Amino acid sequence: MLRRLSIATRLGLAACLFLIPIGYGLWTQNEAKSVQIAQSRWEVDGASYxxxxDAVHAAIARALVLRQPMDSGGLAQTLAELRERYGGLFGTDDLSLELEALVRAKDRSPTKIEARRTLRKLTQQVANRSGIPLDPEMASFYLGDIFVLRLADLRELLVELRGGDSPGDVGNSTGAALFNGRIESLLQEIEEAVNSATGPQGYPAMTETLNETFQPFGLMMGHTMTMLDNGATNPGLLAGTFDAIDHFARAANGQFVDLVEARINRLNRERLRSATIAGALSLLAFAVVVAIVRMGVIGPLRRMTDALGRLADGDVTVSVPETRFDDEVADLGQAMQRFKKALEDTRSLSDTVVQATLQVSVATGQAAVAIAQVSDGAHGQMASVERLRRSFLETREAMTAVAAVSRTGQERSRDSADRLAAGLADVGAMAEAVREIAEMSNEINRVTVAISKLAAHSNILSLNASIEASRAGEHGRGFSVVAGAVGTLAQQTLGLAQEIAALARRSHERIARGLEVAASVGDRMQEVSATMAETDRLSQTIVDEVERQRQSVDAIEEALMELSHISHANASASEQIAATMRGLAALTDDTRRRAEQVVRTEG
Structure with a gap:
């Protein structure tokens, strides 16, 4: 199965065999050491806090035991500075604020008792959260126990023994003996803790440094115990005892910090050493991979390269090297076999290529000539299209002029139609007036007939009067003259009536003729009006048709413009194709020469 794996797969497997365990081990060790380093730094910060x-607690205890005034403001300021630096880290802000308020309170015993209790509570909280009581190394564990618990308990016992909390309880010998026993027990525990921290299982190298403060501490505590057994009080001795306790507490705290920092440095060195070992193993793995590459890849590739160089020189008798694995190098060998076969086939195809290139060269020249002719035709077509486009432009301008003339004629025709309509109205009014005149003529005829009748009767009466006057004789002579005058007047009236009747008849005839003419004129004007309306419709039709023709001409012009662009493009393309064909002909000639050279070289 290994023979079927590719080179990349084999190299990857080889690298994984070395690097995966190394990487996993390095990661686990680094994580464990990082956790230990973080915990140790946490303990260092807790010890500093x-x-x-402890300095604040020592100041309060000293003031209570020695009956000295206490700098409440300074101690509260110290606590505030500690809170600002470490309170957020250990989550003790609220408790520290409460302690600051108690320390600033007036100097009352209940307040001081509560302040000391809160101070011990804060100490225990910081110690637990920093992990000092759970330190894994014996020396640092016992040192933490000393400066966190034992020395603070010792100060509290001294405060109680001096009556700082309940003076009445230690006034008798039984109470004093009880407190002395508790102090001796606590001192014994401190001594055992020091011995364990500096013993074989602890850190013996710090014995001398720690004894520099522990021995004075033990000596001062011995003097203090003697003083307490005697029931005496020596403020100077008590002050020295508190100084010894403070020095020993600072020394234990400092040794604890030194041990933890030394542990941090050791862990960092171990982590660096692990990284160095991992790097060395990685280099070893790299060397193994390089060896595998040299044996499985580089050697076969060199043999393949030599064989390929001989094939490139035209030596088809060379044999392709065999490979040990069925991988990419084997694929390369198969490719070289195909290349060798292709090289042999190339020789047989060289002559064919030469002949084909000759034919291609001739065909390319002919194609170049044909394309040149196509280019000339494209230029001629482009000129024809341009002339046709100019003709259509002139046609469009003429059609625009025709449309303008048609619109002008249409407007004038509409004006004439309006005037003809007014004339028709006037002719109608005139015909109506003529009809009224005809009716008046008829009335005149009737009056004339009546006058004629009256004239005839008057004439008859005149004759009768003349006859009667002649019968009357001399008496009727005057009446006869009157009758003659009346007869004459009747004759004249009859003549006038006849003339008027004749005039009325002629007027009636002319009026009838005028009515006929007016009717004929009205009919003619109606025909003219209809003709003008038809002319207006035809003019509008002409305008619409001219507009449509103009739009068609515009579309044709756009098509001609597009055709002109196409002709330009065809001409340019023909020129480019001609140039390409000339280049192809030159390339074909060059290929033919190279093929002939290859044939001569192989020969």
């Missing part, structure tokens, strides 16, 4: 808290 506790050093400041």
């Amino acid at each position: 506790l050093r400041g808290i």
Whole structure:
């Protein structure tokens, strides 16, 4: 199965065999050491915080035991500075604020008792959260126990023994003996813790440094115990005892910090050493991979390269090297076999290529000539299209002029139609007036007939009067003259009536003729009006048709413009194709010469 794996797969497997365990081990060790380093730094910060808290506790205890005034403001300021630096880290802000308020309170015993209790509570909280009581190394564990618990308990016992909390309880010998026993027990525990920290299982190298403060501490505590057994009080001795306790507490705290920092440095060195070992193993793995590459890849590739060089020189008798694995190198060998076969086939195809290139060269020249002719035709077509486009432009301008003339004629025709309509109205009014005149003529005829009748009767009466006057004789002579005058007047009236009747008849005839002419004129004007309306419709039709023709001409012009662009493009393309064909002909000639050279070289 290994023979079927590719080179990349084999190299990857080889690298994984070395690097995966190394990487996993390095990661686990680094994580474990990182956790230990973080915990150790946490303990260092906790020890620094506790050093400041212990200083405040020592100041309060000293003031109570020695009956000295206490700098409440300074101690509260110290606590505030510690809170600002470490409170957020250990989550003790609220408790520290409460302690600051108690320390600033007036100097009352209940307040001081509560302040000391809160101070011990803060100390225990910081110690637990920093992990000092759970330190894994014996020396640092016992040192933490000393400066966190034992020395603080010792100060509290001294405060109680001096009556700082309940003076009445230690006034008798039984109470004093009880407190002395508790102090001796606590001192014994401190001594055992020091011995364990500096013993074989602890850190013996710090014995001398720690004894520099522990021995004075033990000596001062011995003097203090003697003083307490005697029931005496020596403020100077008590002050020295507190100084010894403070020095020993600072020394234990400092040794604890030194041990933890030394542990941090050791862990960092171990982590660096692990990384160095991992790097060395990685280099070893790299060397193994390089060896595998040299044996499985580089050697076969060199043999393949030599064979390929001989094939490139035209030596088809060379044999392709065999490979040990069925991998990419084997694929390369198969490719070289195909290349060798192709090289042999190339020789047989060289002559064919030469002949084909000759034919291609001739065909390319002919194609170049044909394309040149196509280019000339494209230029001629482009000129014809341009002339046709100019003709259509002139046609469009003429059609625009025709449309303008048609619109003008249409407007004038509409004006004439309006005037003809007004004339028709006037002719109608005139015909109506003529009809009224005809009716008046008829009335005149009737009056004339009546006058004629009256004239005839008057004439008859005149004759009768003349006859009667002649019968009357001389008496009727005057009446006869009157009758003659009346007869004459009747004759004249009859003549006038006849003339008027004749005039009325002629007027009636002319009026009838005028009515006929007016009717004929009205009919003619109606025909003219209809003709003008038809002319207006035809003019509008002409305008619409001219507009449509103009739009068609515009579309044709756009098509001609597009055709002109196409002709330009065809001409340019023909020129480019002609140039390409000339280049192809030159390339074909060059290929033919190279093929002939290859044939001569192989021959």
